[in-house]
Amino acid sequence: xxxxxxxxxxxxxxxxxxxxxxxxxxxxxxxxxxxxxxxxxxxxxxxxxxxxxxxxxxxxxxxxxxxxxxxxxxxxxxxxxxxxxxxxxxxxxxxxxxxxxxxxxxxxxxxxxxxxxxxxxxxxxxxxxxxxxxxxxxxxxxxxxxxxxxxxxxxxxxxxxxxxxxxxxxxxxxxxxxxxxxxxxxxxxxxxxxxxxxxxxxxxxxxxxxxxxxxxxxxxxxxxxxxxxxxxxxxxxxxxxxxxxxxxxxx
Amino acid sequence: xxxxxxxxxxxxxxxxxxxxxxxxxxxxxxxxxxxxxxxxxxxxxxxxxxxxxxxxxxxxxxxxxxxxxxxxxxxxxxxxxxxxxxxxxxxxxxxxxxxxxxxxxxxxxxxxxxxxxxxxxxxxxxxxxxxxxxxxxxxxxxxxxxxxxxxxxxxxxxxxxxxxxxxxxxxxxxxxxxxxxxxxxxxxxxxxxxxxxxxxxxxxxxxxxxxxxxxxxxxxxxxxxxx
Ligand SMILES: Nc1ncnc2c1ncn2[C@@H]1O[C@H](COP(=O)(O)OP(=O)(O)OP(=O)(O)O)[C@@H](O)[C@H]1O
Ligand SMILES: [Mg+2]
Numbered sequence: 001x002x003x004x005x006x007x008x009x010x011x012x013x014x015x016x017x018x019x020x021x022x023x024x025x026x027x028x029x030x031x032x033x034x035x036x037x038x039x040x041x042x043x044x045x046x047x048x049x050x051x052x053x054x055x056x057x058x059x060x061x062x063x064x065x066x067x068x069x070x071x072x073x074x075x076x077x078x079x080x081x082x083x084x085x086x087x088x089x090x091x092x093x094x095x096x097x098x099x100x101x102x103x104x105x106x107x108x109x110x111x112x113x114x115x116x117x118x119x120x121x122x123x124x125x126x127x128x129x130x131x132x133x134x135x136x137x138x139x140x141x142x143x144x145x146x147x148x149x150x151x152x153x154x155x156x157x158x159x160x161x162x163x164x165x166x167x168x169x170x171x172x173x174x175x176x177x178x179x180x181x182x183x184x185x186x187x188x189x190x191x192x193x194x195x196x197x198x199x200x201x202x203x204x205x206x207x208x209x210x211x212x213x214x215x216x217x218x219x220x221x222x223x224x225x226x227x228x229x230x231x232x233x234x235x236x237x238x239x240x241x242x243x244x245x246x247x248x249x250x251x
Numbered sequence: 252x253x254x255x256x257x258x259x260x261x262x263x264x265x266x267x268x269x270x271x272x273x274x275x276x277x278x279x280x281x282x283x284x285x286x287x288x289x290x291x292x293x294x295x296x297x298x299x300x301x302x303x304x305x306x307x308x309x310x311x312x313x314x315x316x317x318x319x320x321x322x323x324x325x326x327x328x329x330x331x332x333x334x335x336x337x338x339x340x341x342x343x344x345x346x347x348x349x350x351x352x353x354x355x356x357x358x359x360x361x362x363x364x365x366x367x368x369x370x371x372x373x374x375x376x377x378x379x380x381x382x383x384x385x386x387x388x389x390x391x392x393x394x395x396x397x398x399x400x401x402x403x404x405x406x407x408x409x410x411x412x413x414x415x416x417x418x419x420x421x422x423x424x425x426x427x428x429x430x431x432x433x434x435x436x437x438x439x440x441x442x443x444x445x446x447x448x449x450x451x452x453x454x455x456x457x458x459x460x461x462x463x464x465x466x467x468x469x470x471x472x473x474x475x476x477x478x
Contacts, residue, residue, distance in 0.1 A: 056374060097470060110378060111377045139470070
């Protein structure tokens with residue numbers, strides 16, 4: 001477990017919005033190939049945490065390191081780090097005026113400076129990876145939610161990121177579509193992609209996560225392998241949370 | 252002289268020359284007016300406090316004063332501080348400023364209607380804000396602004412006649428000259444009116460074609476659903 005396996009390090013992140021102290025000191029390291037799953041009640045700061053990692057939100061205190069380089073306070077170099085830290089959003093945020101293919105191509109052309117043919121090749125490869133090569137020429141409005149989310153995953157993958165942040169990637173989808181997106185994510189995890197995933201999908205968390213971090217009130221309240229958190233009687237808070245969640249859903 | 256002969260032998264040939272001047276005014280003004288509109292809208296929406304204030308003031312001044320006054324200043328006023336334009340240039344500058352200011356309002360409205368997620372997703376991929384505006388936000392906003400921008404273009408066709416007030420003999424000016432020379436007012440101005448109508452009709456058809464060409468499936472529906 002040597003430290004040079006750590007690809008992403010988050011140290012003591014604090015963030016307040018006005019008087020609302022959302023993150024109160026969060027630290028963790030992510031080893032290459034790991035999948036860390038974050039769960040926790042709404043408003044706990046999970047999205048804020050992910051956005052602090054790629055500096056879409058600037059933390060008040062603390063630092064983020066990617067492969068030994070500081071992401072926080074990196075000035076214009078942040079645009080380099082953002083290529084290396086992919087992000088997938090709950091509502092996909094596909095570019096509405098571009099086809100699936102062009103959604104994936106755009107940053108390759110404009111940020112990476114690839115040639116047209118190179119970018120196209122790469123984009124098609126990524127679309128194939130998420131099973132949507134045949135949908136390359138469709139616009140976002142013509143895709144199902146599940147397809148749109150898979151395109152957005154392909155778009156993130158195209159930048160060859162070191163790590164991908166997923167913020168509730170399936171929360172806007174019904175169960176059938178949720179499954180197709182989770183399949184893709186599972187495949188990525190097995191291929192060795194490093195992922196941070198905020199989700200309420202406990203099945204996914206338990207089968208894919210190398211570690212689950214249960215967040216509450218802006219701190220990581222419990223942390224461990226799925227097995228440990230689910231079965232060790234020492235841990236109660238996450239189990240309580242899931243319990244409420246399940247019975248709420250069962251009603 | 253009978254009316255038919257007047258219209259075909261005298262009026263129309265004269266109007267053709269005026270039309271060329273009117274088209275010159277429009278063709279020189281519209282592209283720069285569009286570019287100015289894009290710049291001012293982007294500056295106001297995404298610029299820093301100073302730039303955004305400058306853009307806002309510019310729009311305020313243009314919207315708040317008559318275009319004719321602007322033309323008078325450009326043509327009759329500026330020479331007194333050593334800046335001299337030909338009448339045609341002064342007209343084009345005035346039209347660009349006016350067209351640009353109003354265009355910027357339509358574009359700004361369209362920019363506001365673009366969901367935040369578009370910018371966030373672009374930045375998350377490593378695009379700078381400028382890249383995101385150029386490649387993601389503006390292409391969408393401009394599509395949504397087409398109806399407003401085409402209205403503005405139609406206004407430009409018509410207010411190009413104000414150039415006559417600073418001695419540019421364009422379509423309306425030619426009409427006026429012919430009418431007073433031959434004392435035939437009604438017919439002359441009706442024919443001039445028909446030429447403007449034709450220009451506006453062509454514009455309307457062209458805009459419809461453009462709108463279809465750049466349409467994105469579902470984008471207008473998505474926009475409509477948001478309203
Ligand atoms: N830009 C912002 N300005 C002000 N307050 C914000 C902002 N972004 C988030 N917050 C607040 O921060 C808190 C945490 O929000 P966050 O979205 O990170 O929670 P979350 O854990 O992702 O919740 P959910 O499960 O609902 O997505 C909330 O109280 C939210 O209202
Ligand atoms: Mg959230």
